[in-house]
Amino acid sequence: MRARVTVTLKEGVLDPQGKAIEGALKGLGFGGVNGARQGKIIDLELAESDPERARAEVSAMCEALLANTVIESYSIELV
Numbered sequence: 001m002r003a004r005v006t007v008t009l010k011e012g013v014l015d016p017q018g019k020a021i022e023g024a025l026k027g028l029g030f031g032g033v034n035g036a037r038q039g040k041i042i043d044l045e046l047a048e049s050d051p052e053r054a055r056a057e058v059s060a061m062c063e064a065l066l067a068n069t070v071i072e073s074y075s076i077e078l079v
Contacts, residue, residue, distance in 0.1 A: 001078060002079040004042070004079065008037060009037060013071045019036070
């Protein structure tokens with residue numbers, strides 16, 4: 001089973017990289033961009049085949065290592 005974890009900064013947390021992306025896009029002529037937030041995607045190959053156990057395991061990974069839950073949120077997609 002595969003899992004895709006998407007980690008993003010929580011709303012209200014300053015995102016300087018997102019601001020830089022927004023400014024760069026505007027500088028390239030993409031004036032319709034009114035905001036940008038950046039994040040990261042982590043793809044995992046799991047030995048677990050039970051979706052509930054896999055989700056719990058990946059959630060534990062996120063809480064322990066993959067996301068800084070003070071300032072970041074995460075979502076899990078199982079494939």
